[in-house]
Amino acid sequence: MKRVFIILSVIILLANVFALTSCSRSYTAEGFALGTFYTVKSSKRLDPKAIQDILDSVENKFSVSVTTSDIFRINNSVTGEWIEVSEDTGFLLNAAFDFALTDNAVNAFNPAVFPLVALWGFAPPYLELMEKTPPREEDITAVLAYCDISNFIIEGNSVKRLNENAALDLGGIAKGYAADKIADYLIESGAKRALINLGGTLISIGKNSVIGIAPPRDSNYSYIASFTLSEGFACATSGDYERYYINDGVRYHHIIGKDGYPADSDIISATIICDSGKNADAMSTMVFVEGSAKGIELIRANAAKGILVTRDNIIIAVDIEVKIKDSGYTLTIAE
Amino acid sequence: MNTDNMKTFDYYKKSKLLERWDIIVAVILVLALAAVLLITFLPAEGSEVEIYKNGQLIAVYPLNENRAFNVGAMRIEIFDGKVSVVESDCPDQLCVHAHSIFTAGSVIICVPNKVVVKITGKTEVEGITQ
Amino acid sequence: MKKNTKKIAVLGILTALALIIGFVENMLPPVFAMVPYARLGLSNIIILLVLVIYDIQEGLIVLAIKIVLLAVLSGNPSMIIYSFAGGMLSILTMWLLTFMHKNSLAAISAVGGAMHNIGQVAVAALVTKTAAVFIFLPHLMLFGSLAGILTGVVCHIVVKRVIKPDFLK
Numbered sequence: 109m110k111r112v113f114i115i116l117s118v119i120i121l122l123a124n125v126f127a128l129t130s131c132s133r134s135y136t137a138e139g140f141a142l143g144t145f146y147t148v149k150s151s152k153r154l155d156p157k158a159i160q161d162i163l164d165s166v167e168n169k170f171s172v173s174v175t176t177s178d179i180f181r182i183n184n185s186v187t188g189e190w191i192e193v194s195e196d197t198g199f200l201l202n203a204a205f206d207f208a209l210t211d212n213a214v215n216a217f218n219p220a221v222f223p224l225v226a227l228w229g230f231a232p233p234y235l236e237l238m239e240k241t242p243p244r245e246e247d248i249t250a251v252l253a254y255c256d257i258s259n260f261i262i263e264g265n266s267v268k269r270l271n272e273n274a275a276l277d278l279g280g281i282a283k284g285y286a287a288d289k290i291a292d293y294l295i296e297s298g299a300k301r302a303l304i305n306l307g308g309t310l311i312s313i314g315k316n317s318v319i320g321i322a323p324p325r326d327s328n329y330s331y332i333a334s335f336t337l338s339e340g341f342a343c344a345t346s347g348d349y350e351r352y353y354i355n356d357g358v359r360y361h362h363i364i365g366k367d368g369y370p371a372d373s374d375i376i377s378a379t380i381i382c383d384s385g386k387n388a389d390a391m392s393t394m395v396f397v398e399g400s401a402k403g404i405e406l407i408r409a410n411a412a413k414g415i416l417v418t419r420d421n422i423i424i425a426v427d428i429e430v431k432i433k434d435s436g437y438t439l440t441i442a443e
Numbered sequence: 444m445n446t447d448n449m450k451t452f453d454y455y456k457k458s459k460l461l462e463r464w465d466i467i468v469a470v471i472l473v474l475a476l477a478a479v480l481l482i483t484f485l486p487a488e489g490s491e492v493e494i495y496k497n498g499q500l501i502a503v504y505p506l507n508e509n510r511a512f513n514v515g516a517m518r519i520e521i522f523d524g525k526v527s528v529v530e531s532d533c534p535d536q537l538c539v540h541a542h543s544i545f546t547a548g549s550v551i552i553c554v555p556n557k558v559v560v561k562i563t564g565k566t567e568v569e570g571i572t573q
Numbered sequence: 574m575k576k577n578t579k580k581i582a583v584l585g586i587l588t589a590l591a592l593i594i595g596f597v598e599n600m601l602p603p604v605f606a607m608v609p610y611a612r613l614g615l616s617n618i619i620i621l622l623v624l625v626i627y628d629i630q631e632g633l634i635v636l637a638i639k640i641v642l643l644a645v646l647s648g649n650p651s652m653i654i655y656s657f658a659g660g661m662l663s664i665l666t667m668w669l670l671t672f673m674h675k676n677s678l679a680a681i682s683a684v685g686g687a688m689h690n691i692g693q694v695a696v697a698a699l700v701t702k703t704a705a706v707f708i709f710l711p712h713l714m715l716f717g718s719l720a721g722i723l724t725g726v727v728c729h730i731v732v733k734r735v736i737k738p739d740f741l742k
Contacts, residue, residue, distance in 0.1 A: 145552045
C-alpha cells in the first residue's frame with residue numbers, strides 16, 4: 109500500500125516537472141516583410157516558409173511599389189477602367205473605406221491620402237528621408253483636392269479610379285491585416301499559445317502577453333510603460349517618431365492629417381488594443397490624427413482600449429491598466 | 444503501520460539538528476536555485492550586442508569595449524556602451540538616424556540590408572509596440 | 574480504541590494550530606502582487622510534525638482541512654488552488670524524504686518550502702496566462718528555503734524536547 113503511494117507521488121512530481129518545462133518551450137520564426145521585421149513565437153513548431161509566404165502574399169497584393177500588386181495597378185490604371193483585384197484586396201479596401209467614413213471622424217483614416225504622402229517625401233524608396241524639405245503650400249492644397257475615396261468605386265472585386273491623380277495606399281491597415289492572417293494560420297495549424305510581432309503590431313494567442321510601449325522620444329529604457337495584451341487581442345501603434353524628418357526645427361512625420369499637413373494633435377503616440385489587427389492598425393492612425401479628446405470617444409465607441417502619449421509626456425490609459433517604466437512620464441486614467 | 448511510524452518518530456527523536464545527508468540536499472537546492480536564476484536572467488542585462496544578417500547571427504560583441512566594424516555596406520560602432528549605425532548604403536538611412544541603443548532588448552533594423560542589431564538580455568516585456 | 578481517540582484529538586489540535594498560524598501569516602502583506610498568497614509557510618511546522626509523528630494519510634488530511642478552512646474563513650476562496658498546488662508538491666516531497674531517514678528536519682523543511690513556492694508560481698502563471706511571473710521564482714525559492722530551515726528547526730525542537738518518547742504508545 110505504502111509502495112503504491114510512493115510510486116504515485118514520484119510520478120506526480122515528475123509529471124509536474126515535465127509540465128513546467130514543456131510550458132516554456134517556444135519556437136520562433138523571424139524575417140523581413142512588408143517593409144519591416146517580424147518575430148513569431150509559438151508553443152508549437154512553426155513552418156517559417158509558410159509564415160513568410162503569407163506575408164509576402166499580402167505585400168504582393170497591397171504594395172504601392174510592386175508593379176504587379178493590386179494597389180499599384182489601380183494607382184496606374186486608365187481613368188474609368190475597371191481593375192480586377194483579389195478577394196483580400198476587395199475586403200480590405202471596403203474595410204478601409206468604412207474607416208474613412210467613420211461618423212465624426214471622416215478622413216481621419218484615409219486610404220486615398222497617398223498622393224500627399226508622396227508629396228511630403230514618405231513614398232518608397234524613401235530616398236534620403238532625413239534630408240527632405242517640406243513642400244510648398246500651394247502644392248499641398250492642389251494635391252489635397254484629390255485625396256478622397258470618392259475618386260474610387262468598388263464593386264465586388266473590381267475597382268475603378270475616377271481621377272488620374274488619385275492613388276490608394278493601404279499602409280495604415282495592411283500590417284494589422286497581415287498579422288490577422290498569421291494569427292488565423294497559427295490557430296488553424298493547432299498552435300495553443302503564440303505571440304506575433306509584425307514591426308510593432310502584436311497579436312497574442314492563447315495567453316496574455318506583457319507588452320511595452322516604445323519611447324516616442326529619447327529614453328533610458330527600451331519601453332516607457334507596459335500593459336498586458338490579453339489573449340485573442342491585437343495592438344498597434346501610430347506615432348511621429350519612426351518616419352519623419354526635421355527641417356528648421358520642425359518635425360514632419362508621415363501620418364498626414366485632414367488638412368494636408370502631418371497630423372498635429374496633442375498626442376505623439378497612440379496605441380490601440382482590440383480584437384482584430386486590422387482594426388487596431390486603422391484606429392491607431394485615426395486616434396493619432398484626431399487627438400486625445402475625440403480619440404478617447406472613438407476608442408470607447410468601438411469597444412477598444414487605448415494608451416495615448418501626449419507632447420507633455422503624459423500617458424493616458426483608456427480603459428486598460430498601464431505600468432510606467434520611465435519615470436519621465438506621468439500616468440493619467442481617462443475618465 | 445504503527446511500527447513504521449514509531450521507527451520514523453524514534454529516528455527523528457534521536458536525530459541531530461543537521462545530518463550528513465543534508466549536504467546533498469543543500470547542494471541540490473543550490474543547484475536548483477542557480478538553474479532557475481540562470482534561466483530567468485541569462486544573459487546579464489544588456490551586456491552584449493548581437494548582429495544578424497539575413498536571419499543569421501554573424502557577430503556578438505561586448506558593450507564595454509569600444510569598437511567599429513563593417514557589416515556589408517554598413518558601418519556599426521560601439522562606443523561608451525551604446526551601439527549605433529554610422530554609415531549605410533540603404534536609401535532611407537533610417538538605421539543611421541535611429542537613436543543609439545544600449546538597453547536590453549532594443550533593436551536597430553535596416554530592412555534593405557536585412558540587418559538586425561540587437562542588445563542581448565531579457566526584458567520584462569515580451570514585445571514592444573511601435 | 575484509546576490510541577485512536579488520542580490520535581483524533583491530537584490531529585484536531587494540530588489542524589487548529591496550523592489554521593491559526595496560517596491566519597496570522599496572512600495578515601502580513603503579500604511579497605509580490607502577481608503571486609498572491611505567497612507567504613512564509615510557517616504552517617509547515619505542523620505539516621512536517623504530522624508526517625513525523627504519524628504518516629502521509631494523516632498529513633494529507635490535516636493539510637486538506639487547513640487549506641480549505643483557511644481560504645474560506647479568511648474570505649479568499651481563490652486561495653485554494655495556490656495553497657493546494659504548493660501544499661501538495663511540498664507534502665509529497667517532504668514525505669518521500671522523511672521515511673528515507675537520511676536527512677534532518679531542517680533540510681526536509683527547506684525542500685518543502687522551496688517546492689511550495691514552485692507550486693504557487695506555477696499556478697500564478699496558469700491563472701495570469703503568462704510566463705512573466707516566473708521572474709519572481711528565484712527570490713521566492715530562496716526565501717522559501719530559508720524560511721523552511723527555520724520551520725524545520727522549530728519542528729525539530731518540538732519533536733526532540735516537547736513530545737515525550739512514549740507519545741505513540
